[in-house]
Amino acid sequence: MNELYPLKFDPIMHYRLWGGTKLKDLFGKPSTTDTAAESWELSAVKDNVSIVSNGSLAGTSLQQLLNDNAKALLGVSVVERFGEEFPILIKFIDAKKDLSIQLHPNDELAKSRHNSFGKTEMWYIMDTDPGANLIIGFNKDVTKEEYTESLENDTLLDLLNYVPVTEGDTFFINTGKIHAIGAGVVLAEIQQTSDLTYRIFDFNRKDAHGNLRELHTDLALDAIDYEQKDDFKVNYPTTKDTANTMVDCPYFKTNFMDLTGDLEQNVTNRDSFTIYMCVNGAAEISNDWGSTSIKKGETVLLAASSTLINIITEGAKLLEVTI
Known part of the structure; x- marks a missing residue:
């Protein structure tokens, strides 16, 4: 591997x-x-x-x-x-x-x-x-x-x-x-x-x-849902320095992370890849084998075989995506 x-x-x-x-x-x-x-x-x-x-x-x-x-x-x-x-x-x-x-x-x-x-x-x-x-x-x-x-x-x-x-x-x-x-x-x-x-x-x-x-x-x-439904706006928590659940559906799970400082996550049991989309600020993201920088408008993929994910930042808003 x-x-x-x-x-x-x-x-x-x-x-x-x-x-x-x-x-x-x-x-x-x-x-x-x-x-x-x-x-x-x-x-x-x-x-x-x-x-x-x-x-x-x-x-x-x-x-x-x-x-x-x-x-x-x-x-x-x-x-x-x-x-x-x-x-x-x-x-x-x-x-x-x-x-x-x-x-x-x-x-x-x-x-x-x-x-x-x-x-x-x-x-x-x-x-x-x-x-x-x-x-x-x-x-x-x-x-x-x-x-x-x-x-x-x-x-x-x-x-x-x-x-x-x-x-x-x-x-x-x-x-x-x-x-x-x-x-x-x-x-x-x-x-x-x-x-x-x-x-x-x-x-x-x-x-x-x-x-x-x-x-x-x-x-x-035959594909259209013709009913009026108010089920599309996602109301999600915005607690700082943690992962806040936005969407959890059968196809993906997305968390909102408003980080003011560094964060370490043990993902040994996640059994899913992790994607970070940076929607504001910048960060350095590392796992067991290396690190890379990410800034607003960039995306990074971390393998499911990662055991630790470290995020080093002075301020970043990230969308964390897994399955």
């Missing part, structure tokens, strides 16, 4: 018509245009596999690490549940413009239709412009017939729930829930490993070639 010191990866940049410059301006991501929409920090999605950027394993793909060290990297219980595949995808997103209105199918639909995982996700808001909001769910219970009629009459927006946001707000987006990130929002996203999205409305925008983007109207009909 390789010595699995704390691993950082090259960002995988994705450009969309709704992207902007904040991933570069705020986090120093290697953007080449003014439409940088997503920085994939940790990915095993086909054709978008992360590459180690630090230490002796630099240049090694995440897939190769899994091929060589799956149980040591992921944890025995994680391999038993998900196989030798990395089960989550980590991103930072900059929405300069409104994203399309969309939803994600559950595991059963995704498997039968696309031989894929579904896509359950969570968002942590890192930066907002004044008046920024999200669309999450409906503003009333809607029937499938009402929904279809709204598409035909171009009145879907009248049925949707708008949520104002500010830094630190956190949202859990379960499968089937209609949602969209609004203009002026930068966020951290944690999700199942899947790039499966059903786009249902895109504000009638056209791309550089004058074409409307593809919609998935028929596929979405």
Whole structure:
């Protein structure tokens, strides 16, 4: 087994018509245009596999690490549940413009239709412009017939729930829930490993070639949760210098850590990899085999075979992700 010191990866940049410059301006991501929409920090999605950027394993793909060290990297219980595949995808997103209105199918639909995982996700808001909001769910219970009629009459927006946001707000987006990130929002996203999205409305925008983007109207009909639900805003404790539970779902567990000083954790019995996303400040993170620095907008992966994790900091806010 390789010595699995704390691993950082090259960002995988994705450009969309709704992207902007904040991933570069705020986090120093290697953007080449003014439409940088997503920085994939940790990915095993086909054709978008992360590459180690630090230490002796630099240049090694995440897939190769899994091929060589799956149980040591992921944890025995994680391999038993998900196989030798990395089960989550980590991103930072900059929405300069409104994203399309969309939803994600559950595991059963995704498997039968696309031989894929579904896509359950969570968002942590890192930066907002004044008046920024999200669309999450409906503003009333809607029937499938009402929904279809709204598409035909171009009145879907009248049925949707708008949520104002500010830094630190956190949202859990379960499968089937209609949602969209609004203009002026930068966020951290944690999700199942899947790039499966059903786009249902895109504000009638056209791309550089004058074409409307593809919609998935028929596929979405049986995937949508038509009930109005107030189950998406995550209220979490913010006690300093400890791990505060934000989300604990079958696909990932996320804690919020507001550290004012150093922290040592014994993780011998965790039996899961650990990811830290830095959402403010900076820290040095070490395990049994080495250490690396992390600052706002960066991500680090620690293997399940780690027994101790030390975080040295004068101030950092971290999202700690495990399974």
